[in-house]
Amino acid sequence: MALLSLEKVVGGYGGAPILNGVDIAIERSDIGVIVGPNGAGKSTTLKAIFGLLKVTGGAILFEGEEIANSLPDKLVPRGLSFVPQEKNVFTSLSVEENLEMGAFTRRDDFRPTRDWVYSMFPVLAEKRRQAAGELSGGQRQMVAMGRALMSQPKLLMLDEPSAGLSPRYVIEIFEQIVKVNAEGVGILMVEQNARQALAFATRGFVLAGGQNRFTGTGPELIADPEVAKSFLGG
Amino acid sequence: MNELIFFFNNVIVSGAVLGCVYALGAVGITLIFGILRFAHFAHGDMMTMGGFITFVLAGLVTAAGIAFPLPTGFVVLPVAMVLAALIALGLDKAFYAPLRLRGAKPVTLLIASIGVTLMIQGLIRLIFGTGTYTFFAEEPKRLIRIDTEWLGATRPIAMTEPHVLLFIVTLVSVVALHYFLTRSRLGKAMRAMADNPDLAQVSGINTQLVVRVTWLIAGSLACAAGTMLALDVTLKPDLAFNIVLPIFAAAIVGGLGHAYGAIAGGFLLGFAETLSVFNWTVLLRPISGIFPEWVSLPGNLSIVPTEYKLSVAFVILVITLLVRPTGIFKGASS
Ligand SMILES: Nc1ncnc2c1ncn2[C@@H]1O[C@H](COP(=O)(O)OP(=O)(O)O)[C@@H](O)[C@H]1O
Numbered sequence A: 001m002a003l004l005s006l007e008k009v010v011g012g013y014g015g016a017p018i019l020n021g022v023d024i025a026i027e028r029s030d031i032g033v034i035v036g037p038n039g040a041g042k043s044t045t046l047k048a049i050f051g052l053l054k055v056t057g058g059a060i061l062f063e064g065e066e067i068a069n070s071l072p073d074k075l076v077p078r079g080l081s082f083v084p085q086e087k088n089v090f091t092s093l094s095v096e097e098n099l100e101m102g103a104f105t106r107r108d109d110f111r112p113t114r115d116w117v118y119s120m121f122p123v124l125a126e127k128r129r130q131a132a133g134e135l136s137g138g139q140r141q142m143v144a145m146g147r148a149l150m151s152q153p154k155l156l157m158l159d160e161p162s163a164g165l166s167p168r169y170v171i172e173i174f175e176q177i178v179k180v181n182a183e184g185v186g187i188l189m190v191e192q193n194a195r196q197a198l199a200f201a202t203r204g205f206v207l208a209g210g211q212n213r214f215t216g217t218g219p220e221l222i223a224d225p226e227v228a229k230s231f232l233g234g
Numbered sequence B: 001m002n003e004l005i006f007f008f009n010n011v012i013v014s015g016a017v018l019g020c021v022y023a024l025g026a027v028g029i030t031l032i033f034g035i036l037r038f039a040h041f042a043h044g045d046m047m048t049m050g051g052f053i054t055f056v057l058a059g060l061v062t063a064a065g066i067a068f069p070l071p072t073g074f075v076v077l078p079v080a081m082v083l084a085a086l087i088a089l090g091l092d093k094a095f096y097a098p099l100r101l102r103g104a105k106p107v108t109l110l111i112a113s114i115g116v117t118l119m120i121q122g123l124i125r126l127i128f129g130t131g132t133y134t135f136f137a138e139e140p141k142r143l144i145r146i147d148t149e150w151l152g153a154t155r156p157i158a159m160t161e162p163h164v165l166l167f168i169v170t171l172v173s174v175v176a177l178h179y180f181l182t183r184s185r186l187g188k189a190m191r192a193m194a195d196n197p198d199l200a201q202v203s204g205i206n207t208q209l210v211v212r213v214t215w216l217i218a219g220s221l222a223c224a225a226g227t228m229l230a231l232d233v234t235l236k237p238d239l240a241f242n243i244v245l246p247i248f249a250a251a252i253v254g255g256l257g258h259a260y261g262a263i264a265g266g267f268l269l270g271f272a273e274t275l276s277v278f279n280w281t282v283l284l285r286p287i288s289g290i291f292p293e294w295v296s297l298p299g300n301l302s303i304v305p306t307e308y309k310l311s312v313a314f315v316i317l318v319i320t321l322l323v324r325p326t327g328i329f330k331g332a333s334s
């Protein structure tokens, strides 16, 4: 049984549906990458999983249980975390307070998790007292990921974690995502740097018009001439 | 020297008294704005209502024949604050929460809060009439005098017992609020939600709980402000409605959503008001010798006449909105 599976999911923002039957399956060991043109419904897919918009058809199963239209305060304790693409840190809170907010749903001692996050992102430990808004784009992205990891998720969802970062930071963030996955956290992410991300994806999904076009392992999709021509710029 | 003591009593003490009342009110307004994104116009009336709750409790205690070495109104204040906090929660449940649920715009909530203003004032007038009440009908309002002979003056530094209690209540509230916002899990969640409500939701923060806590804090502080103001002057149905403009000005000058800004804004407005109605001739007369002969000091040299003191808040508000619409304390976190 997959950790997360979407079956023919239909949903949108109230008007005509944006998602017209999306299928996704992710295991805890997976790094899943969703690629596709602008407006394909990639962000919308993540938001639908996280209960941020109305799902009107299909099923979303997390560990075999239906979670469609559940709200984040129910999903986070179950092991699902989400890093939105924009405005994904509390700018006026310190780095450490940002992490604490990620642990809001936990009532146990979260300090071991915090130390684990700091061990993964040592620069955050250095800047723990600094307001997150004062950090560079790459460091903010680490705060955002750290915050999402504080609830000890089984699946971490990221919307374009490399957006707006310099090439050096893109590689660094991707390396960290692989590292997080190696620590036993499933990954489902949306990426514009499609080729680069698919290279390490165990599952790739090409979305267009709110539907799956191609599904396979990352390297398979890169090797597929049709995918390469239409979606990866040749 | 006596002139300086006069200045201290009339500007520093009075300004601090006003500042405390404004600060306690403005903090509530700024917290509500930070969390719910609307201007809670009925906040002044929640202050007045708090004063009346305390008044009723104090009356009950006095009628039971219990007396305290401190003003009874002050002694029962904690109980009144709890009641006022629960009423604030009830007002939200009854009037604002249903609108939020339907996705009402901030201006709709503002207008609803004007309705709540009318309702609270109407209810108070229905029960208590339009007259004024004093907390000191059966007990003395003590005056505290600090001798100033050691300063070479004959006039004492003077303030009333309610003034001193107001300073203490404000200090305790501000320190408690600071620790709550910076140390407690819920306080940090409150700052997080004011900073970025969407991310707060995504993080799994219980936003409904944060909203409830916001009303509890705003309601209890409003009660403290209204009660302490009523202890200083008298209690009447429009007690705090009359000062809702400077209170809003304090919250806006401090940067809406910023608790420390609101406190600083409150004191700024308080001192600005007393400084502008102060008759500066009093201070200049002793040194009139240094002016050329053709300068004669006018009898009253104040920046604005007392009747127009509300305009001070208005002017400061307008200047702030023109020059720094985000408030003058931008940069200080939350
Ligand atoms: N909050 C919203 N309300 C209404 N429509 C939206 C909203 N967000 C996105 N859309 C629409 O949904 C479609 C898919 O958007 P999105 O999922 O953000 O695409 P992308 O694949 O680029 O992430 C677009 O046509 C967009 O205009």
Ligand SMILES: [Mg+2]
Binding pocket: A042, A043, A044, A085
């Ligand atoms: Mg997107």
